[in-house]
Amino acid sequence: MYTYVVEASANTKKHEVELARVESRLIALDIAGRIERLTILKSLRETLNDAARTAATTVVLIGSDKLVNEAMSTLAELDVTVGIIPIGEPTRIAQALGIPYGAPACDVLSARITTALDLVRVHNRYFLSTLHLPVGATVTLDCDDRYQVSATTPAAIDIANFSESSNPRDGQLEVIVRPEEKSGFFSFGRRSTRHASVFPFKKLTIRSGNESLPIMADGETVLKTPATIEVAPHRLKLIVGKHRTFA
Amino acid sequence: MAMFKGDSTAHGEVGTVIGAGVKVEGNFTGEGNVVVDGQLQGSLKTKHDVQIGSGALVKANVEAHDIHVAGEVQGNVKSTGKLVLAQTAKLTGNIEAASISMAEGARFNGKCSMGNAVHADEAK
Numbered sequence: 001m002y003t004y005v006v007e008a009s010a011n012t013k014k015h016e017v018e019l020a021r022v023e024s025r026l027i028a029l030d031i032a033g034r035i036e037r038l039t040i041l042k043s044l045r046e047t048l049n050d051a052a053r054t055a056a057t058t059v060v061l062i063g064s065d066k067l068v069n070e071a072m073s074t075l076a077e078l079d080v081t082v083g084i085i086p087i088g089e090p091t092r093i094a095q096a097l098g099i100p101y102g103a104p105a106c107d108v109l110s111a112r113i114t115t116a117l118d119l120v121r122v123h124n125r126y127f128l129s130t131l132h133l134p135v136g137a138t139v140t141l142d143c144d145d146r147y148q149v150s151a152t153t154p155a156a157i158d159i160a161n162f163s164e165s166s167n168p169r170d171g172q173l174e175v176i177v178r179p180e181e182k183s184g185f186f187s188f189g190r191r192s193t194r195h196a197s198v199f200p201f202k203k204l205t206i207r208s209g210n211e212s213l214p215i216m217a218d219g220e221t222v223l224k225t226p227a228t229i230e231v232a233p234h235r236l237k238l239i240v241g242k243h244r245t246f247a
Numbered sequence: 248m249a250m251f252k253g254d255s256t257a258h259g260e261v262g263t264v265i266g267a268g269v270k271v272e273g274n275f276t277g278e279g280n281v282v283v284d285g286q287l288q289g290s291l292k293t294k295h296d297v298q299i300g301s302g303a304l305v306k307a308n309v310e311a312h313d314i315h316v317a318g319e320v321q322g323n324v325k326s327t328g329k330l331v332l333a334q335t336a337k338l339t340g341n342i343e344a345a346s347i348s349m350a351e352g353a354r355f356n357g358k359c360s361m362g363n364a365v366h367a368d369e370a371k
Contacts, residue, residue, distance in 0.1 A: 147273025147289065155268070179268030197266035197285065200278060 002026075002033030002083075003051035005044070005071070007063025010087040011037045018087055021103035022062065029110040033058075038067075045074045052078045058239075060109060064088035069127055069217050076119055076126040076235050083109045083239040090218070093129050096162045098241025108241045116234035117168045120161055122215070122227055126235065128168075131223075132216045133157040133206070135180055139213065139225065142205040143175070149199060155179040159204070159229055167246045171233040172200045204229045262295070267302055281311070283318070296328075301335045314344075323357075 004026075010019065026032045034056070036047045048071060051059050059075065060083035061067050068084060075082055085105040086094035099105045120127040133139065135156045141149040158176040160166055166174040177197040205228045206215070214221040262279025265271050269285040277293035284300040290308050291297065297311040303318030310325045317333040323340045324330060330344035332353040342359045349355065 147271055147275045150270050150272075152268050152270055152286075177266070177269055179266070195266040195284065196264065197269040198262075198264040200262060 001054075001056050002031055002058045002060060003054075003056040004033055004035045004060045004062055004085075005047055005051070005067075006035060006037045007061070007067040007088065008038045008040065010063040010067075011039075015087050018102045019062070022085055022087070022106060025103045025106040026109075029106055031106070031110055033060075044070055048074045048078065052080055056080060058083055058109075060085060062087055065090050065093045065129070065218050066220075068093050069129070072119060072126040072128050072236070073124070076121075076232065081114055081237045081239060085109070093162075096129070096245045097238065098244030100241070109239055111242075113240055113242065114237055115169065115240050117236050117238050118161055118171060118173070119232040119235040120159060120173060121230045121232040121235075122223055125222070126232060127161075127217055127222075128236070129160070129162055130217070131159040131229070133213055133225070134216070136208070136211070136213045139206055139208045141175060141177070141199075142207070143199055143201045144203055149175075149177065149197070151177055151179045153179045157206070161231075162245065166200070169234070169246065171231060172202050173204070173229070173231045175199050175201060175204055202231050262293075265303075267300075275307075290322075299336075301333070308340075 038044060038047065048059060058081045061071055062085040084094050084097065084099050086099060086101050091101060099108050120131060133156065135154050138151055138154060139157060143149060156178045160174045160176060161168045206225050208225040213225045215223040215225065215227055263277045263281045265283045265285045265287055267284045271287045273289045275287065275289060275291045277295065280295045281291065281293050282298045282300065283303045283305055286304045288306045291305065292310045294312060296313040297309060298315045299305055299318045299320060301317040305318065305320045306322060308322045309320065312326065313328040314324060314326045315331045315333065316336040316338060319337040321339045324338065324342050326344035329346040329348065330342060332338060332349040332355060334350040334352040336353040338355045339357060341357045344361060347359065347361065
């Protein structure tokens with residue numbers, strides 16, 4: 001049984017036509033189910049838990065990356081298969097999973113290629129894609145309790161489950177460190193990003209001295225340093241497209 | 248070996264990159280190829296290949312399959328494949344490798360032993 005959860009921002013006049021197309025396509029493919037439209041008064045966590053209690057085997061998130069990230073912590077604890085129909089912006093997670101925007105995503109759901117993906121776990125919260133620390137004070141990274149990484153200049157840091165070289169099924173995450181330095185004379189003081197450093201890890205502790213730095217997901221601060229980040233291997237059953245960025 | 252083609256860093260096949268501006272301290276055990284352009288102190292071990300760039304400073308024992316050194320290494324280097332010292336390499340430590348190539352201008356201070364040396368000692 002399918003339950004569809006529609007993000008509040010996708011449930012607006014702007015996306016009305018695309019949502020109608022989605023509903024028609026779901027009926028045509030014979031995978032229609034209960035539709036839950038989120039509002040300010042309707043909590044995502046309760047909606048997802050209710051869906052699992054009412055014997056939903058597949059929960060489909062209709063909306064942007066923000067909805068996907070917000071739903072992860074609850075979905076990671078439920079025994080359901082997760083699908084995504086991207087509507088709104090940004091939808092980078094769906095792109096990486098090979099899921100097209102809007103109604104064509106229904107065909108991906110119908111084809112039902114499921115795979116178990118790793119999740120990023122921080123303080124009992126789960127994330128699917130990337131966490132970001134903006135350039136700030138110099139940070140120290142303890143990787144797998146074996147070695148310590150420090151940038152000699154301020155650096156931006158990404159914790160990635162998906163990237164050009166990492167695979168969300170390999171049981172490890174990547175930390176990407178991008179030190180910044182002042183460019184040459186003609187740059188007028190602008191900063192440029194040098195070659196990035198890349199370290200695979202299973203457990204990472206981020207420290208930033210006495211200063212507490214924000215850890216962000218999709219432009220919103222979700223945590224602050226110090227923080228320990230771990231991989232939760234094969235934690236989420238997800239429906240993916242044929243054109244996903246990983247094997 | 249695709250990793251060492253030319254002077255540029257072929258990051259596409261690399262598992263770990265210690266870039267310029269980054270310092271690593273501790274026992275680093277890589278799962279795949281490792282590129283070092285920054286600083287490393289401790290030990291470095293991988294079953295795959297290691298490339299130490301011209302600006303890198305490695306104060307560590309290095310153990311890998313193929314090893315290409317263009318920077319500075321202070322420590323013992325053990326290669327189960329080919330060890331290449333480029334023109335800009337400065338290596339202070341002992342070398343153990345199946346095959347060694349050293350460019351003119353490379354600096355090396357230490358002892359060097361190759362795979363056959365073990366058999367030569369046994370013959371005596």
